[in-house]
Amino acid sequence: MNTTPALVLRRLIGLATTLLLAAFVVFAVLSVLPGDPAAVMLGVGARPDTLAALRAEMGLDRPVAVRFVSWTGGLFVGDFGVSHTYGVPVLDLVLERAAVSLPLALLAAGGAVFVGVPLGALAASQRGGVLDTVLMALAQVGIAVPSFWLAIMLSLVFAVGLDWLPAGGFPGWEAGVWPGLRALFLPALALALPQGAVLARVARSAVLEALHQDYVLTARMKGLSKGAALWRHALPNALIPVATVLGLQLAFLLTGAIVVENVFYLPGVGRLLFQAIAQRDLITVQGIVVLVVTAVVCINFVVDLTYLWLDPRLRTRGA
Amino acid sequence: MTGRMVGAACVALLLAAGAARAEDTLSVGMVLEPPVLDPTASAAAAVDEIVYANVFEGLVRIGPDGGVRPGLARSWTVDGTGTVYTFDLEENVLFQDGTGFDADDVLFTFKRAMAPDSTNAQKTIFDPIEKVEALDPDTVRITLKESRSDFLFNMGQGDAVIVAEESAKDNRTHPVGTGPFKVVEWRKGDSVRLQRRDDYWGEPVALREVTFHFIADPTAASSAMLAGDVDAYPNFPAPESLDLLKTDPRLKVVVGTTEGETILAINNRRPPLNDVRVRRAISYAIDRQAVIQGAYFGYGTPIGSHFAPHDPAYVDLTGLYPHDFAKARDLLKEAGVENLKLTMKLPPPSYARRGGEIVAAELKEAGIEVEVVAVEWAQWLEQVFQNHDFDLTIVSHTEPRDINIYARDDYYFGYDSQAFKDLMAKADAATDVKTRDDFLKQAQRKIAEDAVNAFLFQLPKLGVWNARVEGLWTNSPIQANDLTAVHWAE
Numbered sequence: 001m002n003t004t005p006a007l008v009l010r011r012l013i014g015l016a017t018t019l020l021l022a023a024f025v026v027f028a029v030l031s032v033l034p035g036d037p038a039a040v041m042l043g044v045g046a047r048p049d050t051l052a053a054l055r056a057e058m059g060l061d062r063p064v065a066v067r068f069v070s071w072t073g074g075l076f077v078g079d080f081g082v083s084h085t086y087g088v089p090v091l092d093l094v095l096e097r098a099a100v101s102l103p104l105a106l107l108a109a110g111g112a113v114f115v116g117v118p119l120g121a122l123a124a125s126q127r128g129g130v131l132d133t134v135l136m137a138l139a140q141v142g143i144a145v146p147s148f149w150l151a152i153m154l155s156l157v158f159a160v161g162l163d164w165l166p167a168g169g170f171p172g173w174e175a176g177v178w179p180g181l182r183a184l185f186l187p188a189l190a191l192a193l194p195q196g197a198v199l200a201r202v203a204r205s206a207v208l209e210a211l212h213q214d215y216v217l218t219a220r221m222k223g224l225s226k227g228a229a230l231w232r233h234a235l236p237n238a239l240i241p242v243a244t245v246l247g248l249q250l251a252f253l254l255t256g257a258i259v260v261e262n263v264f265y266l267p268g269v270g271r272l273l274f275q276a277i278a279q280r281d282l283i284t285v286q287g288i289v290v291l292v293v294t295a296v297v298c299i300n301f302v303v304d305l306t307y308l309w310l311d312p313r314l315r316t317r318g319a
Numbered sequence: 320m321t322g323r324m325v326g327a328a329c330v331a332l333l334l335a336a337g338a339a340r341a342e343d344t345l346s347v348g349m350v351l352e353p354p355v356l357d358p359t360a361s362a363a364a365a366v367d368e369i370v371y372a373n374v375f376e377g378l379v380r381i382g383p384d385g386g387v388r389p390g391l392a393r394s395w396t397v398d399g400t401g402t403v404y405t406f407d408l409e410e411n412v413l414f415q416d417g418t419g420f421d422a423d424d425v426l427f428t429f430k431r432a433m434a435p436d437s438t439n440a441q442k443t444i445f446d447p448i449e450k451v452e453a454l455d456p457d458t459v460r461i462t463l464k465e466s467r468s469d470f471l472f473n474m475g476q477g478d479a480v481i482v483a484e485e486s487a488k489d490n491r492t493h494p495v496g497t498g499p500f501k502v503v504e505w506r507k508g509d510s511v512r513l514q515r516r517d518d519y520w521g522e523p524v525a526l527r528e529v530t531f532h533f534i535a536d537p538t539a540a541s542s543a544m545l546a547g548d549v550d551a552y553p554n555f556p557a558p559e560s561l562d563l564l565k566t567d568p569r570l571k572v573v574v575g576t577t578e579g580e581t582i583l584a585i586n587n588r589r590p591p592l593n594d595v596r597v598r599r600a601i602s603y604a605i606d607r608q609a610v611i612q613g614a615y616f617g618y619g620t621p622i623g624s625h626f627a628p629h630d631p632a633y634v635d636l637t638g639l640y641p642h643d644f645a646k647a648r649d650l651l652k653e654a655g656v657e658n659l660k661l662t663m664k665l666p667p668p669s670y671a672r673r674g675g676e677i678v679a680a681e682l683k684e685a686g687i688e689v690e691v692v693a694v695e696w697a698q699w700l701e702q703v704f705q706n707h708d709f710d711l712t713i714v715s716h717t718e719p720r721d722i723n724i725y726a727r728d729d730y731y732f733g734y735d736s737q738a739f740k741d742l743m744a745k746a747d748a749a750t751d752v753k754t755r756d757d758f759l760k761q762a763q764r765k766i767a768e769d770a771v772n773a774f775l776f777q778l779p780k781l782g783v784w785n786a787r788v789e790g791l792w793t794n795s796p797i798q799a800n801d802l803t804a805v806h807w808a809e
Binding site for chain 2: 034035036037039040041042043044045046047049050053054056057085086087088093096097152155156159160163166167168169170172262263264265266267268271272275278279280
């Protein structure tokens with residue numbers, strides 16, 4: 001029996017529960033966080049009555065319970081509220097930033113896969129050889145180098161030194177696809193190299209593991225060369241752990257790119273989150289967290305579906 | 320091999336440099352993004368740094384020397400009592416949305432700022448006003464409750480710019496003022512773009528387009544300057560990189576002053592800090608030059624009181640407590656204070672964090688243990704500023720001529736002196752500059768003698784810009800980037 005629809009349904013229920021829980025936790029944590037958004041806005045010269053007027057305007061004078069109910073109620077109809085600091089809908093703010101963060105995360109993840117997986121498989125095929133040793137040493141360096149340092153170096157070499165690419169900023173997709181890609185090239189590279197190094201190591205050990213499986217031996221006995229058996233049989237089976245790690249990396253790249261966003265002053269989700277926390281724009285922080293949780297849960301869901309596609313045995317197991 | 324060719328083509332396209340920039344545009348770097356673009360609704364300096372004089376104008380404006388100049392009021396008269404100001408307004412002025420400007424807009428602006436539900440961050444500057452009347456469409460009369468020598472200057476601040484009733488509500492996101500530039504695009508988190516308007520009432524400006532980029536990271540700021548992505552950084556965030564930038568012939572490094580008095584604020588309420596001898600001991604313990612070196616890489620002028628050295632009414636009091644550990648220890652002993660342990664809460668700016676470490680080390684030398692606690696701005700505002708839960712903190716007070724904060728009741732550092740309040744009242748009421756300055760000098764001396772806080776240094780204005788850009792301000796009498804006189808040299 002095919003259990004895919006049941007799995008999808010289970011996942012959807014899980015998603016809804018996770019979101020509600022996340023909404024509650026983030027709201028609870030933020031409401032006890034010290035700091036007053038009105039005070040941040042009006043600074044040290046403001047009078048108490050002015051602060052009170054602004055708090056009322058922001059809706060912060062209402063009891064916590066009322067705010068929570070009205071906020072979660074809004075979430076169900078896609079209303080994430082209005083940012084305290086910017087005065088515009090939170091959803092618009094986040095979507096604007098996602099237009100930078102999402103392509104950046106995908107480019108970086110794509111680059112990491114493109115570099116990491118073939119190199120990992122290559123290292124596995126030469127296990128113990130010189131190439132394996134060199135590649136894994138490079139991967140070790142790649143994992144150890146912090147993204148922000150790499151970002152600064154890339155910017156110094158390619159933007160300041162050679163003047164080939166912009167030092168940072170984002171012109172917006174309306175300026176065209178190429179200017180947008182040019183702006184994302186160095187940041188994506190800075191993110192992709194360390195992630196690619198991680199993937200290379202994961203791919204190597206997964207391929208090594210698969211190489212010892214019976215089906216690879218069978219393939220070899222049927223007369224396939226060692227290389228052909230690796231690329232056609234071992235690698236596809238090694239992709240499940242790779243997909244798992246990639247899913248985690250994508251989740252990180254969506255918001256964790258903040259350090260690289262700072263170096264290249266990109267208007268991404270990570271910087272918005274950081275700024276919103278500093279300014280106590282709590283409703284924006286809540287909105288971002290809920291959206292990111294949604295994205296992460298969705299990514300995990302897609303990763304699970306990928307397992308089913310990669311390994312047909314999982315489709316009927318547990319029926 | 321086609322794959323490789325496509326790859327090469329991609330790289331070539333990626334590397335193709337942007338078109339050469341026209342000589343009537345300017346790209347300006349800023350550290351912080353403003354939360355809104357309405358200067359009457361936020362205390363953030365970043366708001367004024369974009370819109371002051373460029374997008375919004377007040378009755379009067381502050382010039383690069385800090386002097387008051389005509390703005391939307393082409394001239395004004397003050398009566399003998401110093402309480403009645405009559406402003407003669409410019410005619411043929413249009414807001415950026417095409418609506419006309421007249422006395423009604425002035426009335427609306429003041430009514431809005433002074434209303435009970437006003438969210439003006441500097442509502443106090445409107446406190447002296449008794450009433451505002453329109454005598455005719457081009458004449459406004461403002462009557463004060465009592466004479467105030469700082470009134471005109473305050474009317475030149477960003478918090479007092481003139482807004483229109485039709486557009487005021489949306490000014491936070493879509494500002495509409497009377498200035499020579501209009502905001503055409505705000506890419507949140509990235510940039511704000513201004514464009515010159517053709518129907519400006521005043522002197523035409525040279526720049527056609529200005530883009531403000533928000534780059535907070537000091538390394539990124541240096542890279543952006545060196546790569547030529549940004550033409551000017553009027554408030555450069557990386558003093559450590561200035562020596563490098565100075566060697567680049569394409570760039571100009573301009574060090575000026577600001578109105579920011581950087582102080583080690585002391586909680587005067589808490590024993591034993593309520594003892595003037597203990598506070599004096601702290602002042603003696605501090606080597607200002609070392610703090611300046613550590614906090615700002617040697618840029619910045621030492622101060623001995625809460626007053627800007629470039630101000631005509633300034634008195635140099637830096638010699639009052641010369642750096643002397645022995646003297647500091649003696650004073651502590653005299654006050655009967657032993658094993659003093661204090662908490663110093665430091666807000667995010669690097670001058671505070673870096674300077675705080677040095678101050679803590681110096682105080683330790685004098686026998687005071689200091690626990691350094693780093694806090695965010697939101698925490699600083701709540702714990703230090705509102706709840707007075709601190710012993711020491713380092714902060715820069717950036718409002719112009721703000722020595723009057725020492726006369727405020729229950730202000731965060733908790734100074735309470737009737738003698739000082741009397742001095743400030745006399746300075747405020749003075750109708751001639753000489754008398755006013757005399758009282759201001761006495762006021763500076765009073766708080767220095769009481770060692771209310773330890774006065775560290777005047778925050779410098781570190782500007783870096785393309786050597787061919789002219790007309791940017793060297794000093795910051797107010798926090799603004801007035802671009803009306805900026806142009807590219809031939």
